[in-house]
Amino acid sequence: MRFMKNPYINAAVITAISTFYAAVFILTSGDMEFAGILSHSQTLNSAFWNGWTAFLQQGNQKYIGYVYLLAAACVLILSFIRKRNYDEYQVGILTTSLVITGILLLILFPIALLLVMSDSNYAVETLVFLVAVHWSVFLAVNLGLLLRWSRG
DSSP: OGGGGOHHHHHHHHHHHHHHHHHHHHHHTTOHHHHHHSOOTTSSSOHHHHHHHHHHHTTTHHHHHHHHHHHHHHHHHHHHHSOSOOOHHHHHHHHHHHHHHHHHHHHHHHHHHHHHHHOOTTHHHHHHHHHHHHHHHHHHHHHHHHHHHHHO
């Protein structure tokens, strides 16, 4: 796990994944084909899912993409501010964060599959929501760790 000590590798991986997700969210924003595969709002008796569907139908997921790009830029800047490697304590926190993220991912996607199989309405919305929540939480935790690390 020697590569985990290098903050530039962490920044490169996070930036690459964030840029990919941002591109997906920005490019699907306002796309007619994407809007066509969404369920019609007010199909379920759920204000949350109806609101999320309306959010996606209006093309507002581009703002999630912009936030991901901003967060990736912050990760890059914070990683380059301090020119030293992570110590063992920080590598342990980062490794734990990656393991927990992986476990949550392994738990979330079977749940999403179960939701989609039990009711195919809102299938796309569910998957987009889970991806957005998963990566947003990961970015927030990583930015928090980087802020603590850059101050110390």
